[in-house]
Amino acid sequence: MKRMNLNFIVGLFIIAGMAAVAYLSVTIAGVSGYSKDNYQLVAKFSNSSGLKKGAFIEIAGVKVGKVTNIVLDKEAFESVATFTFDDDVALSEDTIASIRTAGILGDKFVKISPGATDEMLSSGDEIIETESSISIEELVSKYMFNSDDKS
Amino acid sequence: MTTTSPIITVKNLNSHYGERQILKNVNFCVQQGEIRVIMGGSGSGKSTLLNHLLALLVPTSGSINIDDVDVVNADAKTLSNLRQKMGVAFQGGALFSSMTVGENIKLPLKHHTQLDENTIDIMARLKLELMNLAGFEDLMPAELSGGMLKRAGLARAVIMDPKLLFFDEPSAGLDPVTSVELDELILKLRDAMNMTIVVVTHELESAFKIADKITVLFDGEIALTGTVDEIKNSDDIRIQNLINRRSRNEKINAEQYIKRLTTGQG
Amino acid sequence: MFNSLTLTIESIGSVVVRRIESAGRLGTFLAQIVSRLWGHKFPLGETIKQLHFVGARTVPLILISGLFTGMVIALQFYDTLIRFGSVELLGAAVAMSLIRELGPVMAALMVIARVGSATCAEIGIMRNEQQFDALDCMAIDSYHYIMLPRLIAALIAVPLLTALFDVFGIGGGYIVGVLIHGVSEGAYLTGMADTIVWNDVLMGLIKSTLFGGVILWISLAKGFYLHIEQKNAGAEGVSQATTNAVVLSAVLMLFVDYIVSSLMI
Structure with missing residues (x-):
């Protein structure tokens, strides 16, 4: 149970961090992968x-x-x-x-x-x-x- | 004692710390199943000797042979195999403060065996039971007393059922009752598991109680190796001083004393 | 007179020799850790534990410091830009300085303060309590079991922390620029998006990864070699080693910062 909890928190951290990286590179630096029509x-x-x-x-x-x-x-x-x-x-x-x-x-x-x-x-x-x-x-x-x- | 070849053989061991020579030409053997006490005051080199036996230090010269392995020149793999057959109980327990007592004790099993979780749990509980530590599994080392830490350290040292057990200062910093309990535990371990046990201590009482043979070190040299009676009856003045708790300097040389005080040399 | 001169030269020489020795130790230490990547089972459980310590538990500090850093640079830039009538450049200025420079450096400083010092003290105490001797005697490889997970965790966590710092800093800049000083939201956000290119973000990521590595490398080594490098191996030795680790990792981090910047700009 304690283990689960730890993995959960670490997972949350990784996801939040990756989201921040994605925001910086996609929204701000405009790296496409997404291109509007x-x-x-x-x-x-x-x-x-x-x-x-x-x-x-x-x-x-x-x-x-x-x-x-x-x-x-x-x-x-x-x-x-x-x-x-x-x-x-x-x-x-x-x-x-x-x-x-x-x-x-x-x-x-x-x-x-x-x-x-x-x-x-x-x-x-x-x-x-x-x-x-x-x-x-x-x-x-x-x-x-x-x-x-x-x- | 027996005719089998000794499990530990130390030959002409010399060791330096920087410029200072700590061990001077140390020679001794330990037989299988023996309890050997290495005794000496502080600064006698007994801890250094232990570190050499554990292959934590490299000697200046000489050889150490444990269970047919040349410890000084062994490669990592051989040394690792040897160490899995040795248990070491450190002075303060040396438990990992970030893990519970139980996790600490299971560590060697988890690293070196493929046993499943349940078996490991049972083996750890067996050893804790033996050390009168049942029920302390889930505590952190910081929550244990000094005596309990030593016993937990001992439990970790014997978890792999080693052939050879080293024990550093079992009674240092413990009250007399706890200290006697540890001595009994050491005897019990030898009888139950037929281990060879090397104990490093400066406590006479416990040394006399548990030892088959005692090696006495003075200033890095072996003064005498012998049975309890041989040590007690030795006419070496330094050993008698140790036994009778007399101070080292019997008589003070007045002239030298004054010189030391005034010049700081001598 | 002549005697004291020789003494001075001797002592300078011995200091130089000790510094070189220390550098050599640091190098072999790192090489030992890195070599454990091959031929060993990767210590996943320990790495997750360390990710929790290095990463997750540093997040609150990073968020607060990121927010205030963003707010203060927005304030400074606003005050400067308004004199040139170019407040629409505020977003670009805030984001540029955060992503390329301030984010990685400030986040790394926070990691040094919270993680580097604690790690060095912990490793130093483990050394003092003979825990590394115990590991050796149990035939457990401390480079693999203790050091590698911490280094890997730092390499993963510090860039992520830096990205969080950047995002919260940009948010702090938004609060000061748009909400307090009334800069247009469009100017703030599009200004950012038009100025920042992938190379800037990449530079931030490279820097912060290297910073994470440097911080844990130095902190681990200073704790691990406590018994060799400190005269007094007790509590005083631990505190001295921790101070050394913090100072050295901060200086080395700024040095790496300069090198990476000069290579990428």
């Missing part, structure tokens, strides 16, 4: 400077997918980014995708502002409304140019 959307930006493959996409601060590809549209000279979303995230047609920076110095990420129409985007569709990267240099030069104008 997902679908792709594309979005065109006039400037995607600083956005990298693997950057995350969030809605209201929650991660819902990541940027899986960025290429140049050689005719329009636009940046075409492919986004991969978790399957349970449904987006309407008038969704806005904007490139933002985490903090002042942080990485670029994509912020999705959900729209209001009933028409939903399906795999392969394009998010029409986009906001490009805001470059601090551009902002600064615009400000200088404007102030030149006035004087």
